Amino acid sequence: MTPAVPVLMYHSVSPQPPAATRRLSVHPDAFAGQLAVLRRQGCTTPTFAELGDALRSGRPLPERSVVLTFDDGYADFHEYALPLLEAHGFTATVFVTTGWLDDAGSDAAGRPLDRMLSWAQVRDLAGAGIEIGAHSHSHAQLDQIAAPALEEELRRSKLLLEGELGQPVESLAYPFGYSSARVRAAVADGGYRFAAAVGNRLPGPGGDLMAVPRLTVRRTTGEAAFTRTVQGEGIARRFAVDRALTRGWAAVRRGRYAVNRVRGRV
Numbered sequence: 001m002t003p004a005v006p007v008l009m010y011h012s013v014s015p016q017p018p019a020a021t022r023r024l025s026v027h028p029d030a031f032a033g034q035l036a037v038l039r040r041q042g043c044t045t046p047t048f049a050e051l052g053d054a055l056r057s058g059r060p061l062p063e064r065s066v067v068l069t070f071d072d073g074y075a076d077f078h079e080y081a082l083p084l085l086e087a088h089g090f091t092a093t094v095f096v097t098t099g100w101l102d103d104a105g106s107d108a109a110g111r112p113l114d115r116m117l118s119w120a121q122v123r124d125l126a127g128a129g130i131e132i133g134a135h136s137h138s139h140a141q142l143d144q145i146a147a148p149a150l151e152e153e154l155r156r157s158k159l160l161l162e163g164e165l166g167q168p169v170e171s172l173a174y175p176f177g178y179s180s181a182r183v184r185a186a187v188a189d190g191g192y193r194f195a196a197a198v199g200n201r202l203p204g205p206g207g208d209l210m211a212v213p214r215l216t217v218r219r220t221t222g223e224a225a226f227t228r229t230v231q232g233e234g235i236a237r238r239f240a241v242d243r244a245l246t247r248g249w250a251a252v253r254r255g256r257y258a259v260n261r262v263r264g265r266v
């Protein structure tokens with residue numbers, strides 16, 4: 001059986017992020033320190049899809065596996081994170097919001113929070129062995145939109161990425177971490193094999209492959225807490241507040257969608 005593998009959720013890696021992404025942006029020096037921790041601990045870094053395959057098949061991953069995921073597709077991943085990952089021989093999964101890309105052109109959708117990757121950079125990452133997953137097309141709140149819009153968000157991002165990369169896109173991360181049973185079913189129907197939620201706990205055996213939980217890494221995450229997290233220690237306590245907030249918020253969101261549907265707003 002695969003031991004519980006921590007799946008870490010990053011966003012931007014930048015020395016000077018804008019206010020909109022600051023809380024979830026990690027300084028490149030801190031990120032370098034975190035990768036050094038992984039190296040000292042003898043960790044390997046399978047991609048998110050590799051973890052999904054292992055969870056599905058029951059085939060074990062190497063001991064001390066840690067999955068590194070990055071949401072949204074910020075240009076700073078190419079500038080800061082990729083060289084550091086390559087220096088350590090680590091890989092990662094980047095979940096791209098296709099409508100946010102810097103040169104999305106006529107496909108542009110939604111409002112990016114910072115400078116985003118270009119298509120050339122996305123291709124470059126895939127060529128460097130980084131798994132490219134989808135993060136919807138416009139960064140929509142998937143649990144709050146009706147079926148046709150939901151299906152389009154899922155379909156369009158997958159189609160664009162597969163067209164550009166010439167390889168299947170198997171993984172998706174929910175924008176804001178928001179999903180529901182309805183959204184998870186649509187993701188599976190849309191041809192995705194694995195999906196990343198937030199959750200702030202470790203993925204367990206027999207868990208839902210359409211809602212693999214991840215642990216949030218913040219600008220304030222210190223090296224000691226990071227080390228204990230990748231060792232799988234104290235996670236229940238350290239992430240208790242995050243987890244309670246996610247659960248409470250999910251209930252509110254389910255209610256909001258139900259009310260809007262009754263009122264014919266979605």
Ligand SMILES: [Zn+2]
Binds near residue numbers: 071135139174175
């Ligand atoms: Zn996002």
